[in-house]
Amino acid sequence: MVTVWNVVQAQVERIPEAVAARAAQTYTYRDLATLVSDLGERIAAKVRPGSLVALDASNRVSGAVGILAAIAAGCAVLPLDRESPAARRARVLDDARPALLLRELAEAEFALEESGLPSPPRQPSLGEVAYILYTSGSTGQPKGVMVPHDALVDRLAGLAEVPGLAAEETVLALTALSFDISLAELLLPLTVGASFVAVPDETRADPFAFTELVAAAAPDVIQATPSFWRMLMASEWTGASGTRLWCGGEPLTPSLARQLVPRGRELWNLYGPTEATIWATAARIDSAERISLGEPLAGVGVRIDDNGELLLYGSGLAHGYLNREQLTAERFPQGDTPQGRRRLYRTGDRARLRPDGSLEFLGRLDSQIKLRGHRIELGEVEATLEEHPAVSQAAVLLQGADQPELAALVAFVVQRAEADIQSWLKDRLPSSHRPARIIALPALPRTTAGKVDRVALAACLAVGDQAVPPTAVPSRGDVHALVAEAWRQTLAADSADEDANFFDAGGNSLLLAVLQKRLSDGLGVRVPIREIFRNPTIAGLVDSILRTKGPS
Numbered sequence: 001m002v003t004v005w006n007v008v009q010a011q012v013e014r015i016p017e018a019v020a021a022r023a024a025q026t027y028t029y030r031d032l033a034t035l036v037s038d039l040g041e042r043i044a045a046k047v048r049p050g051s052l053v054a055l056d057a058s059n060r061v062s063g064a065v066g067i068l069a070a071i072a073a074g075c076a077v078l079p080l081d082r083e084s085p086a087a088r089r090a091r092v093l094d095d096a097r098p099a100l101l102l103r104e105l106a107e108a109e110f111a112l113e114e115s116g117l118p119s120p121p122r123q124p125s126l127g128e129v130a131y132i133l134y135t136s137g138s139t140g141q142p143k144g145v146m147v148p149h150d151a152l153v154d155r156l157a158g159l160a161e162v163p164g165l166a167a168e169e170t171v172l173a174l175t176a177l178s179f180d181i182s183l184a185e186l187l188l189p190l191t192v193g194a195s196f197v198a199v200p201d202e203t204r205a206d207p208f209a210f211t212e213l214v215a216a217a218a219p220d221v222i223q224a225t226p227s228f229w230r231m232l233m234a235s236e237w238t239g240a241s242g243t244r245l246w247c248g249g250e251p252l253t254p255s256l257a258r259q260l261v262p263r264g265r266e267l268w269n270l271y272g273p274t275e276a277t278i279w280a281t282a283a284r285i286d287s288a289e290r291i292s293l294g295e296p297l298a299g300v301g302v303r304i305d306d307n308g309e310l311l312l313y314g315s316g317l318a319h320g321y322l323n324r325e326q327l328t329a330e331r332f333p334q335g336d337t338p339q340g341r342r343r344l345y346r347t348g349d350r351a352r353l354r355p356d357g358s359l360e361f362l363g364r365l366d367s368q369i370k371l372r373g374h375r376i377e378l379g380e381v382e383a384t385l386e387e388h389p390a391v392s393q394a395a396v397l398l399q400g401a402d403q404p405e406l407a408a409l410v411a412f413v414v415q416r417a418e419a420d421i422q423s424w425l426k427d428r429l430p431s432s433h434r435p436a437r438i439i440a441l442p443a444l445p446r447t448t449a450g451k452v453d454r455v456a457l458a459a460c461l462a463v464g465d466q467a468v469p470p471t472a473v474p475s476r477g478d479v480h481a482l483v484a485e486a487w488r489q490t491l492a493a494d495s496a497d498e499d500a501n502f503f504d505a506g507g508n509s510l511l512l513a514v515l516q517k518r519l520s521d522g523l524g525v526r527v528p529i530r531e532i533f534r535n536p537t538i539a540g541l542v543d544s545i546l547r548t549k550g551p552s
Contacts, residue, residue, distance in 0.1 A: 001128065003149045004156065005071045008190045009033065015193055018168070022217070023061045023198040024107055032190070035065045035108050040072035046112055047099045049074030050127040054098035054115065055177065056080045060198035062104045063177045064186040067131065070102070071149075076129040078144070081178035087428045092134050092142055093117060095323060132322055133180055135274050136368070136377040136433070144322035145274045152183070154315040155277040158298035159184055160192050162282050163246060163268040167193035169220035172213075174199035174228075179373070180274050181249065185223055194220075206529040207235035207513050214240050222264075225249035225373030226256055227508070234513040239263025246270055248279060249373040251361060257288040269294060271361070274375070275331070275345050276300070277316040281359055293351065293359035301337055302359065303344070309365055310351040311335065313342045369398050371407060372508055374432035378409075381435065384428050385411055390419035393444050395452045396435060408436035408506050412457055415440050422504060436506035479523070480542045486518035487538055502536040519545075 016030040027035075043053060053070040055077050057063050063079070070077035078096055080089065093115065101113045126132075130149045134142040165171065165188055173185040173196040189196045197217045203209045210232070214222070223246035233256070245260055248270030260267050271293040272280035281302070283294025296302050299315040313335075320328030335344040350362035368377050378396045385394035393414040400407040413421065425434050445456035484496045490511050497505070502515070512532060519527040519541075527545065535544045 001149055002153055003071050004130065004152055004187055004191065005036070005068050007153060007156070008036075008068060008187075011190060011193050015167075018193065019195045020190060021061050021064065021196050021198065027061060027108075029190075032061075032065065032068075035061075036068045036072055039065060039069035039102075039110060042112055043069055043073040043075060043100065043102075046114070047073075047075060051075045051099040052078055052096060052126055052132065054078045054080055054093065054096070054101045056082065056101060057104040057110075057177060058082075058198075058201065059173055059175055059177050059182050059186070060200070061108050062110070063173075063182065064190065064196075065108045066102050066104070066110065067177075067183075067187070071130060074127070075100075076126040076132055076146075078132045078134075079177035079182075081134070081430065082176065084178075084430050085427050088142065088430065092144075095141070096132060096134075096144055129319060131180075131183075133178065133274055135375050136380045142380070143324055143327065146319040146322055147180075147274075147277055148319055151277045151316045151318065152187075154299045155279070155297070156184075156188050156191050158300070158316075159188055159279065161298060163221075163244065163266070163270070163284070165189065165192055165194055165221060169194045170217065171196045171221045171223070172199055172217065172219045173197065174204050174222075174224065179249075180278050181223060184246075184278050205512075205533065207232050207237065207516075208526065208529075211235070211237055214243070219243055221246060223248070223270075226252055227372035229256060229260060231513040233259050235517060237263070241265060244268065248272070250370045252285070252291055254288040254291060257285050257291055261285065261288065271359075273312075273345070273347055273349075275318045276312045276347075277318065280312055280316065283358060292354060293361050295358055301339065301342070303335070303337060304351055304353060307365070308350045308352065308362065310347045310349045310359070311344045312347060313337055313344045317343060317345050369401075371398065371409065371432060374430075376409075376433055381409065381411070381429065381433055384425065384433075385413060385421070387428075388419065388421055388424055390415050390417045391421065392416055395444055395454065395457060397454060397457055399436075408508075409434070411435035411438045412441050412444060413438060414443060431503060434504075436504075479545055480538070482522045483519065483538055483542050483545070486515055486522060490515040490518060496538055498538045500537060502532065507536075 012029045012033040017028050019026055020029045020032045021027045053075045055066040057066045067077050078098055097117045098115050101115050103111045103113055105111055128148045129146045130152045132144045132146050134144050137143040171185050171189045175182040175185055185196055197219060199213060203213055221244050226247055229247060243264050244266040245264035246268045252269045267285045269283045269285050269291060270279045272278055280300045281293045281296050283292050285291060301313040303311040305311060320332055331346050333344055334341055348364055348366050348368055350365055351359050352362060354360055381396045382394045385391050391413045395412045397410050398407060399410045421438050445453040487496045491506050512529060516527055516529050516532060531544050532541060535541045
């Protein structure tokens with residue numbers, strides 16, 4: 001069985017002194033191999049081959065070293081979501097029951113901690129599994145996708161061909177490890193003799209600092225979600241003419257494509273669920289009028305059933321879901337293909353084949369959504385809401401899907417009593433999964449079949465939006481007035497609560513960049529994004545600005 005570590009080792013032997021990664025310091029292939037081997041030996045001394053190792057690390061060099069070391073030790077690796085609340089993280093760990101936790105102490109330095117969790121009675125064999133990633137689950141319980149070594153190796157080889165990555169090229173590594181596309185940034189370069197440049201979290205969140213890093217690093221490839229690209233557009237990023245831009249994780253809209261095409265050497269639209277290993281299709285976009293999912297990557301087969309659902313098959317499919325035999329059987333059935341009976345994956349996405357053979361995305365068949373790159377099962381949010389002792393029923397909608405920069409989750413609840421539900425959700429759901437608004441109703445509307453009438457809820461939401469009365473904002477001088485007005489405009493709100501948290505009020509990384517630009521333009525000085533992060537209320541932000549700028 002060939003693993004990605006075997007492929008990287010071949011590059012180590014071929015070009016040991018070539019640059020493999022740049023972060024706070026530069027690492028050669030030999031440096032990286034030494035770190036991986038040392039950590040792999042420490043892991044092997046603690047657990048048996050086939051064990052599951054959880055990884056709590058950044059997307060920088062630590063991420064690559066931790067993943068490769070676990071694989072080198074014959075283990076499967078579970079990258080943890082560092083931004084998940086403690087309760088959700090505990091659910092993941094309780095379901096996966098890793099034998100060991102690798103906790104990042106510093107760049108490429110780890111503490112090895114026994115998880116303290118007993119192995120489940122029927123611990124599955126993970127000898128062929130490279131990694132497990134947890135995605136949102138419709139029942140309220142996140143589910144672990146088990147990706148085997150051959151799927152990872154084959155997919156990386158396919159991506160090296162299309163969209164393409166050559167030896168000595170450079171990729172930016174900016175995606176969190178809890179997203180499988182991070183593997184295209186960390187591991188793909190190492191399999192072809194290229195290198196990656198690690199993007200610190202604070203730089204990723206600041207479009208101006210990110211722009212400076214891109215100018216200095218001159219990468220050949222930048223991969224990001226449409227939401228991240230919109231954040232850059234909002235900061236008036238002028239582009240990088242020599243860079244190939246990879247875009248995926250959400251639908252690429254014509255308006256965004258029109259902005260991106262002239263800002264890079266090539267623009268690629270990529271599509272693929274976690275269950276099909278990183279990306280499954282790719283399309284080079286030359287015109288905003290011709291946006292498609294493109295054609296399958298090497299080793300990927302596609303089929304569209306009678307209901308319009310896109311089915312994938314081939315070497316890149318996951319083994320299934322950890323501890324979810326029934327769900328695995330439902331989502332990975334056997335089916336007919338031009339190559340005979342094959343194992344399929346039902347994506348839940350609607351698509352059609354265009355006359356030229358390319359795929360066109362038509363939306364979802366279920367309640368799963370993509371919001372700013374995050375895969376969210378509305379059922380998970382609803383189930384979590386209904387765990388609250390004051391909530392008897394809940395339904396969640398995506399508002400503003402046609403305006404990605406303003407899109408947000410809205411929850412409707414039937415309450416037994418008054419309660420601060422938002423504060424309760426902070427301990428149980430990632431910020432990406434929390435509703436921007438919670439609306440209490442005496443009962444949820446139902447269809448004649450007894451199901452929640454989501455069309456009626458959407459209509460209720462529209463009426464409710466028109467009925468919100470504007471309220472006055474207290475003035476504390478010109479700076480306060482400017483901040484409050486920028487806040488209202490950015491959130492498209494009729495009022496601005498001085499002590500409301502920007503992110504709880506519907507803000508996100510894209511709107512953060514919009515707010516930063518409005519403030520910087522209005523004040524005539526650059527307001528760092530980190531200051532908005534540290535002071536996410538109007539009152540706090542005004543105080544911060546006055547401390548650094550002084551009263552106007």
